[in-house]
Amino acid sequence: MITKRREKTKDLMLYDLLVHRMDFSIKDRQTYEKMKQGYEGERRFDQLFDETNGDSLILQDLLFTHNNTTFQIDSVIITADTIFLLEIKNYKGDFIYENDKLVKMPNTEIIQPLHQLHRSEALFRNMMLGFKYTLPIKSLVIFIHPHFTLYQAPVKIPFVLPTQVQSFVQKLHRNSTMNITERHHLIAKELLNHHISQSKFRNVADYHYDELQKGIYCRNCKQFFDIAYPERKYLVCAHCNEKEDVNTAVLRCVNEYKILFPNEKVTTNNILDWCAIITSKKRIRKILRENYEVKGTKQWTYYI
Ligand SMILES: [Zn+2]
Known part of the structure; x- marks a missing residue:
């Protein structure tokens, strides 16, 4: 047991x-x-x-x-x-x-x-x-x-x-x-x-936001997607053909952001920059609104 x-x-x-x-x-x-x-x-x-x-x-x-x-x-x-x-x-x-x-x-x-x-x-x-x-x-x-x-x-x-x-x-x-x-x-x-x-106890050396590569990587082969897909529903990996719903991929990235930067707020701008290839701010905001609780208003909005 x-x-x-x-x-x-x-x-x-x-x-x-x-x-x-x-x-x-x-x-x-x-x-x-x-x-x-x-x-x-x-x-x-x-x-x-x-x-x-x-x-x-x-x-x-x-x-x-x-x-x-x-x-x-x-x-x-x-x-x-x-x-x-x-x-x-x-x-x-x-x-x-x-x-x-x-x-x-x-x-x-x-x-x-x-x-x-x-x-x-x-x-x-x-x-x-x-x-x-x-x-x-x-x-x-x-x-x-x-x-x-x-x-x-x-x-x-x-x-x-x-x-x-x-x-x-x-x-x-x-x-x-x-x-x-x-x-x-x-x-x-x-x-x-x-x-x-x-x-x-933490042994991992310090890391900084600026030195990390931004973008979304394929969940299967971990290669970064290099093309922006402003309107598409899916991301398709050029290396292994893995197909992933944009919403799921963004949420995966948000999760990563939260683990790596637990003291930072999840805001539309932060996630827009972190995901890099999703260029529509409106789209990021929509995904966050649908999946997280909204706190604050206007430019001070963040998600938990
Ligand atoms: Zn892949």
Whole structure:
């Protein structure tokens, strides 16, 4: 049973929009790729639980602050007799385990996920001392990418390799069937009460309206439409032939504008400039009026 679902982080949402409208620095591109890959891996793991309907309680993507330290856990699974803390890694390629280090072959040492997880586990354990109920805690690193290979991993290391993930999930379900009680639900509830929202943490570099490309891009291939269509009902992509209703395309852009510039008002002029290829002010105003609540009057009109 999924008690808390993972959502795309605000940072990833911003990057997903910005990538079409600006040139990223090398650092931003790397951060974005890493974030995107991590999220895809986590979602791939989540889907295994969507497909199997077990009794264990699943809490995805939790963030806590304890003893002035903030720590995040990719998935917490409460089974009948154990609380599993899972760190999900979407690494791809050949890796070797040497002297407690993880090395991407041939020779790039990467941060050992176990160290990170042990630190989180210690904080988690400590936090749970204040809870009414508890259970034994076990931490594991899940390697989810099908093209991940690890050489020389000791048998007892708490790693779940791609070929073991499926049976690991099934085992969790088997262990918890029929044995989840009120006590387990209370633990989940306490964890949720301690969970803090991600919104405070933003890693995306500053961006400015002026440096973003204006216009509407195709919802399918993400290429910008380069011709103005003053009277047409549809936009048709010159690259992939995707056809989209102008109203829907404009609303998609308004939505983007609202996410990227939450402090700016949605006005006819702002959206006219943002969409760029729809040159009729009347048309933009009509779309906004039909889909949003009108606030203010005359030149001070805006939409929410
Ligand atoms: Zn297209």
